[in-house]
Amino acid sequence: MTAGLDQSAIRRLNTSVALRALAVSAEPMTMTVLADQVGLSRRTIELILAALVEAGWVEELERVPVTGGAGRPPRRFRLRAKHALLAAVRVNTLEGAAVVSDVRGNILGRARRALREYHDPQSTLDDAADLVREALVDAGGTADRLRAGAIASGGAIDDDGVVRRLVFTEHWEGVDLPAELGRRIRIPWFADNDANLGALAEHWRGAASDHDDVVWAQLGSRAGLGILIRGSVHRGFEGAAGEIVEAASMLAGSLDDHPIAGLTSPVHEQRRFARARMDAARAEDLAALAEVDEFVEHIVSILTTLSWTIAPSLIVLSGGLEDAADVLLPRVRDRMRAARNPDIELRATSLGSDGPLIGALKFALDRMDTQLFGPVVHDA
Amino acid sequence: MTAGLDQSAIRRLNTSVALRALAVSAEPMTMTVLADQVGLSRRTIELILAALVEAGWVEELERVPVTGGAGRPPRRFRLRAKHALLAAVRVNTLEGAAVVSDVRGNILGRARRALREYHDPQSTLDDAADLVREALVDAGGTADRLRAGAIASGGAIDDDGVVRRLVFTEHWEGVDLPAELGRRIRIPWFADNDANLGALAEHWRGAASDHDDVVWAQLGSRAGLGILIRGSVHRGFEGAAGEIVEAASMLAGSLDDHPIAGLTSPVHEQRRFARARMDAARAEDLAALAEVDEFVEHIVSILTTLSWTIAPSLIVLSGGLEDAADVLLPRVRDRMRAARNPDIELRATSLGSDGPLIGALKFALDRMDTQLFGPVVHDA
DNA sequence: AGCATTACGCTACCTAGTAGCGTTTTTGAT
DNA sequence: ATCAAAAACGCTACTAGGTAGCGTAATGCT
Numbered sequence: 001m002t003a004g005l006d007q008s009a010i011r012r013l014n015t016s017v018a019l020r021a022l023a024v025s026a027e028p029m030t031m032t033v034l035a036d037q038v039g040l041s042r043r044t045i046e047l048i049l050a051a052l053v054e055a056g057w058v059e060e061l062e063r064v065p066v067t068g069g070a071g072r073p074p075r076r077f078r079l080r081a082k083h084a085l086l087a088a089v090r091v092n093t094l095e096g097a098a099v100v101s102d103v104r105g106n107i108l109g110r111a112r113r114a115l116r117e118y119h120d121p122q123s124t125l126d127d128a129a130d131l132v133r134e135a136l137v138d139a140g141g142t143a144d145r146l147r148a149g150a151i152a153s154g155g156a157i158d159d160d161g162v163v164r165r166l167v168f169t170e171h172w173e174g175v176d177l178p179a180e181l182g183r184r185i186r187i188p189w190f191a192d193n194d195a196n197l198g199a200l201a202e203h204w205r206g207a208a209s210d211h212d213d214v215v216w217a218q219l220g221s222r223a224g225l226g227i228l229i230r231g232s233v234h235r236g237f238e239g240a241a242g243e244i245v246e247a248a249s250m251l252a253g254s255l256d257d258h259p260i261a262g263l264t265s266p267v268h269e270q271r272r273f274a275r276a277r278m279d280a281a282r283a284e285d286l287a288a289l290a291e292v293d294e295f296v297e298h299i300v301s302i303l304t305t306l307s308w309t310i311a312p313s314l315i316v317l318s319g320g321l322e323d324a325a326d327v328l329l330p331r332v333r334d335r336m337r338a339a340r341n342p343d344i345e346l347r348a349t350s351l352g353s354d355g356p357l358i359g360a361l362k363f364a365l366d367r368m369d370t371q372l373f374g375p376v377v378h379d380a
Numbered sequence: 381m382t383a384g385l386d387q388s389a390i391r392r393l394n395t396s397v398a399l400r401a402l403a404v405s406a407e408p409m410t411m412t413v414l415a416d417q418v419g420l421s422r423r424t425i426e427l428i429l430a431a432l433v434e435a436g437w438v439e440e441l442e443r444v445p446v447t448g449g450a451g452r453p454p455r456r457f458r459l460r461a462k463h464a465l466l467a468a469v470r471v472n473t474l475e476g477a478a479v480v481s482d483v484r485g486n487i488l489g490r491a492r493r494a495l496r497e498y499h500d501p502q503s504t505l506d507d508a509a510d511l512v513r514e515a516l517v518d519a520g521g522t523a524d525r526l527r528a529g530a531i532a533s534g535g536a537i538d539d540d541g542v543v544r545r546l547v548f549t550e551h552w553e554g555v556d557l558p559a560e561l562g563r564r565i566r567i568p569w570f571a572d573n574d575a576n577l578g579a580l581a582e583h584w585r586g587a588a589s590d591h592d593d594v595v596w597a598q599l600g601s602r603a604g605l606g607i608l609i610r611g612s613v614h615r616g617f618e619g620a621a622g623e624i625v626e627a628a629s630m631l632a633g634s635l636d637d638h639p640i641a642g643l644t645s646p647v648h649e650q651r652r653f654a655r656a657r658m659d660a661a662r663a664e665d666l667a668a669l670a671e672v673d674e675f676v677e678h679i680v681s682i683l684t685t686l687s688w689t690i691a692p693s694l695i696v697l698s699g700g701l702e703d704a705a706d707v708l709l710p711r712v713r714d715r716m717r718a719a720r721n722p723d724i725e726l727r728a729t730s731l732g733s734d735g736p737l738i739g740a741l742k743f744a745l746d747r748m749d750t751q752l753f754g755p756v757v758h759d760a
Numbered sequence: 761a762g763c764a765t766t767a768c769g770c771t772a773c774c775t776a777g778t779a780g781c782g783t784t785t786t787t788g789a790t
Numbered sequence: 791a792t793c794a795a796a797a798a799c800g801c802t803a804c805t806a807g808g809t810a811g812c813g814t815a816a817t818g819c820t
Contacts, residue, residue, distance in 0.1 A: 004394040004420040006777055007387065007806045014384040014807090032767065040384035041809050046769080065817065071766025072816040156722075213616065225689075229609050236593060236691025240722040244688035308624035309605075309689045311616025342536075342620040387775050387808055394776090412798065421778050426800080445786070451797025452785040 011048075014040060016369060018048050019057060022079040023104055028061050030074035049077055056083050081106060085141045086368070087132045087149035087185070088360035090194060093118050093168070098131035099354075100139040100146075101361050105205065109139025121175045129184035146187050148368040150360035151177050152194040154224065156239035161191035164238040190360075190367050195226030195242060196233040197359030198349075202316050203228055204362045207350040211314035215242070215306055216355070218319035219299055226359075227310060233363075244305065292327065299328070300335040307341040318349035391428075394420060396749055398428050399437060402459040403484055408441050410454035429457055436463050461486060465521045466748070467512045467529035467565070468740035470574060473498050473548070478511035479734075480519040480526075481741050485585065489519025501555045509564035526567050528748040530740035531557050532574040534604065536619035541571035544618040570740075570747050574598075575606030575622060576613045577739030578729075582696050583608055584742045587730040591694035595622070595686055596735070598699035599679055606739075607690060613743075624685065672707065679708070680715045687721040698729035 017038050022029060029037075035045040052058040059080045063073040081102035089098040097112040111134035117123050128151065136143065155166030161178040177191035199216035202208040208216075208228070216226035225242030227234040234241050303315060317325070317332075325348035333346055351358055397418050402409060411429065415422040432438040439460045443453040461482035469478040477492040491514035497503050508531065516523065535546030541558040557571035579596035582588040588596075588608070596606035605622030607614040614621050683695060697705070697712075705728035713726055731738055 002397050002400070004397050004418045004424070004777095005390050006420075007390065007775090007808085008777095010385050010387065010390060011807060017382050017384050020382070030767080038384045040386075042767085043770085043810085044384070044808060047807085063816090069766075070764065070818045072768070072814095074767055213614075229614060230612075232610075234593075234609060234690075237687075237693040237722050237724050238691070240688060241691035242689065243691070244685070305624070305685060305689065307617075308620060309622065309685065310614075311618070311621035311623070313617040342617050344617050385808095387777085387806090391776060410798080422798085423779085423801085424777060427776080443785095449797075450787040450795065452799070454798055 014038070014044065015048050015052065016372075018045060019052065019079070019369070022058060022077065023081075028076040028078035030076055032074060034077070053077070056080060079104065082108075082141075082145070084147040084368070085136070085139065085145045086361050086364045087135065087146055087187070088152065088357045088364065089128045089132050089149070089181075090152040090357050090360065091115065091118070091124055091128055092154070096124070096128055096131050097357060098128070098135040099357050099361070100132070100135040100141060103365060105358065105361050105365065107358075107361075108141065109135040109137070111135040111138060119169050119171050121172050121180070125177075125180050125184065129181065132185055143185075146185070148188045148190070148364040149181065149185065150190040150192065150197070150364040150367075151181060152197045152356040152360045153177065153191060154194055156243050157191055157193050157235070158239045159235055161189070165240070165243070188364075188367065188371070190363055192233060192235070192360070192363060193224065193226065193239060193242075194356035194359075195224035196228075196235065197226065197357075197363060198318060198351075198355035199226030199228045199316070199359065200233055200362050201351055201355045201357075201359030202349060203231060205351075205358065206355070207316050207347045208314055211312070211345070213310070213312040214314050214316060215310060215312040216316045216318060216349075217299075217302065217306075219302070219317065225306070227312070229310075244302070293331065296328065296331045296335060299332055300339065303332070303336060303344075303346075304339060304341055307336070307344055311342060312344065314345045314347065316347050316349055318352075318355060394418070394424065395428050395432065396752075398425060399432065399459070399749065402438060402457065403461075408456040408458035410456055412454060414457070433457075436460060459484065462488075462521075462525070464527040464748070465516070465519065465525045466741050466744045467515065467526055467567070468532065468737045468744065469508045469512050469529070469561075470532040470737050470740065471495065471498070471504055471508055472534070476504070476508055476511050477737060478508070478515040479737050479741070480512070480515040480521060483745060485738065485741050485745065487738075487741075488521065489515040489517070491515040491518060499549050499551050501552050501560070505557075505560050505564065509561065512565055523565075526565070528568045528570070528744040529561065529565065530570040530572065530577070530744040530747075531561060532577045532736040532740045533557065533571060534574055536623050537571055537573050537615070538619045539615055541569070545620070545623070568744075568747065568751070570743055572613060572615070572740070572743060573604065573606065573619060573622075574736035574739075575604035576608075576615065577606065577737075577743060578698060578731075578735035579606030579608045579696070579739065580613055580742050581731055581735045581737075581739030582729060583611060585731075585738065586735070587696050587727045588694055591692070591725070593690070593692040594694050594696060595690060595692040596696045596698060596729075597679075597682065597686075599682070599697065603699070605686070607692070609690075624682070673711065676708065676711045676715060679712050680719065683712070683716060683724075683726075684719060684721055687716070687724055691722060692724065694725045694727065696727050696729050698732075698735060 018034060021034060021037050031042050031045050031049065035042040049058060053060060057080060058077050061076040061078055063075060065073045081104040084103050086101050086103065087098065089096060095112065095114045098110070099107045100109040101107045111131045113127065113131060115124050115127050132149065136146065153163065155172065156164045158164050161176060163172045163175045163177065166172045178189040181189040195216055195218055198218065199208070199214050202216055203214055208214045212228070212231045214228040218224050225244065227242045306312065306315065329346060329348060349355060398414060401414060401417050411422050411425050415425040429438060433440060437460060438457050441456040441458055443455060445453045461484040464483050466481050466483065467478065469476065475492065475494045478490070479487045480489040481487045491511045493507065493511060495504050495507050512529065516526065533543065535552065536544045538544050541556060543552045543555045543557065546552045558569040561569040575596055575598055578598065579588070579594050582596055583594055588594045592608065592611045594608040598604050605624065607622045686692065686695065709726060709728060729735060
């Protein structure tokens with residue numbers, strides 16, 4: 001049962017809306033423009049801005065005459081992006097990477113390093129925390145500015161950030177990522193699957209900014225699907241949503257009598273494809289092209305399943321295939337159309353391998369400002 | 381970009397919250413109880429109730445001494461459920477059915493009839509409108525009380541209620557169901573796939589009331605999946621979400637090299653299963669049990685695909701299988717567990733064949749009170 | 761310098777919450 | 791019958807947060 005609201009909810013909400021508008025605009029904004037954009041009176045915006053300046057979230061710039069126009073120059077306000085810093089960290093089987101950004105999501109510092117022992121969650125999380133500290137130094141920031149962080153990890157991660165399944169290892173099962181990281185670096189932490197965060201990133205500032213139901217498909221060396229429904233990550237029961245590819249490899253062998261979209265080991269596919277792609281590019285050689293076609297079929301079978309279950313309006317292909325997009329995408333599109341699948345848009349990632357890290361930043365950012373400014377209103 | 385809110389939004393929202401609380405409770409409510417439940421002050425509730433009584437949505441009952449307690453007897457308020465009526469209509473290939481309900485969803489009147497010619501959308505929609513009028517008469521209501529309606533139809537229906545795909549016929553493609561019905565009966569109409577509405581019904585007042593990510597699977601004579609994500613219907617691109625079963629039969633033949641979860645014609649399966657079930661029930665005969673197992677495998681293959689793509693927390697099985705649930709469900713559960721799928725809850729429908737109609741009522745109800753009282757706030 | 765233009769700073773006012781006081785209506789004990 | 795306790799009512803006073811719009815300030819143009 002939803003609860004009623006008092007007026008302070010309105011102010012929190014309107015503050016949040018104003019702040020988001022400021023965050024989106026690269027240029028400083030005037031009160032009048034901001035008021036127009038968020039649909040509130042100038043007076044209200046004036047008061048909200050005063051509070052935000054007071055709190056340090058926004059700074060007022062010196063006035064500058066409007067070029068070409070008459071009239072009193074407006075006051076100009078700009079988000080103080082560095083008022084708060086966000087951390088994102090990602091761990092793979094082999095290495096970890098961290099970034100620190102301002103609240104706009106501008107990446108200010110980075111760190112990257114091979115992990116000591118992935119199968120030991122504790123040492124890996126220690127490494128992750130070190131990476132965050134390193135990235136923070138690289139960003140020239142201090143620990144007290146860090147406001148929130150998120151970790152992108154493989155495997156099925158539930159709504160609370162607990163790892164429920166992870167292929168190739170069982171040591172991570174049950175690890176509470178936010179709690180573990182929170183013990184090492186004392187800020188609120190959030191966790192999600194790297195593919196989900198890849199999708200979120202693409203929606204925030206990538207190829208999917210104009211779609212709300214998105215699947216982000218990483219079909220390279222690490223396979224995984226990320227799902228966005230109505231603009232929010234869909235994790236599914238115990239984080240299993242979109243784990244179809246990993247499920248297939250996990251179940252391989254016992255699976256012959258249960259074909260799931262005809263999947264085979266992604267690692268194997270990847271190797272084969274890498275070779276085939278190079279060959280084809282080099283010589284337009286028929287055998288190599290056949291291998292590309294085989295890989296295309298593999299992709300198409302997954303996308304077909306997606307088309308008739310989740311039916312996103314956009315599928316973003318990722319996973320080190322970006323450079324081969326010109327070869328792959330048209331073929332995949334042709335095959336999808338030939339199979340009479342819904343005419344779902346297909347694009348290559350525009351963020352590359354940074355996707356999950358950027359998504360983690362957005363994830364932390366969303367949670368942070370919901371905490372600070374209250375929930376968002378959706379029209380049903 | 382979300383817009384800011386003024387105070388009147390709060391009142392609309394709080395009114396809606398109060399009204400929903402009244403709708404949920406079967407008993408009349410007192411101001412104090414209502415205030416407690418929605419988290420607003422008694423005074424605010426008092427004012428909201430006054431407005432609702434004024435508008436006819438709520439009636440005040442005579443006071444009755446509280447049994448067993450001291451103190452002044454409270455004022456008692458009850459939703460005037462019949463202040464507005466809702467219509468729901470459903471069309472199959474062969475017949476149509478309509479119900480008229482009050483805003484609580486109590487069904488007050490019904491009508492049901494064979495359709496003249498399903499392949500002609502216009503005559504079918506005429507029939508649908510007639511059914512609604514008939515059900516209205518049966519309910520003892522008048523046309524001016526009807527406030528909104530919804531239609532449940534097969535096929536892929538997009539967010540605007542336009543039919544995008546329908547197996548076995550092309551005449552329905554592009555038909556704008558809300559517009560067509562609105563021309564015949566002048567209230568706001570909404571449309572959705574019958575399986576989606578089945579899922580919604582189950583969530584509202586059926587087997588899925590305690591889950592928010594639900595798949596409703598009708599695997600009987602008409603096949604179809606309905607999907608609820610975060611409690612709302614997920615339609616997908618051009619309504620294709622969950623059409624995997626129909627897709628398979630549509631593509632059958634050209635599909636051999638693109639196995640989608642090993643599907644075969646649902647009608648065929650259904651016939652086979654009906655026979656098998658009866659045999660098995662009659663004689664525990666081995667051949668019949670083998671056929672049941674075959675059907676179980678068919679279901680399991682679909683559910684497996686669902687488990688790793690959408691990964692709902694609950695799957696509701698429907699489609700005339702209710703009476704066989706005791707035979708089927710344990711077997712399906714065993715096979716799902718054996719295949720190491722996520723341990724997703726499986727239940728039989730509790731609404732039977734009325735599901736889609738009841739879901740259509742809920743759908744109309746939700747749209748109607750969003751229109752009247754504004755959007756709902758979600759915590760992110 | 762004077763005027764048009766644009767934005768500012770502010771007062772007055774409205775809506776919709778909350779707090780809580782004094783009153784009313786009841787039950788149960790004396 | 792009377793009175794205290796209990797429970798809810800009806801209301802006034804107050805606060806928060808919004809809008810309207812007036813008089814003022816700062817600028818460019820002629």
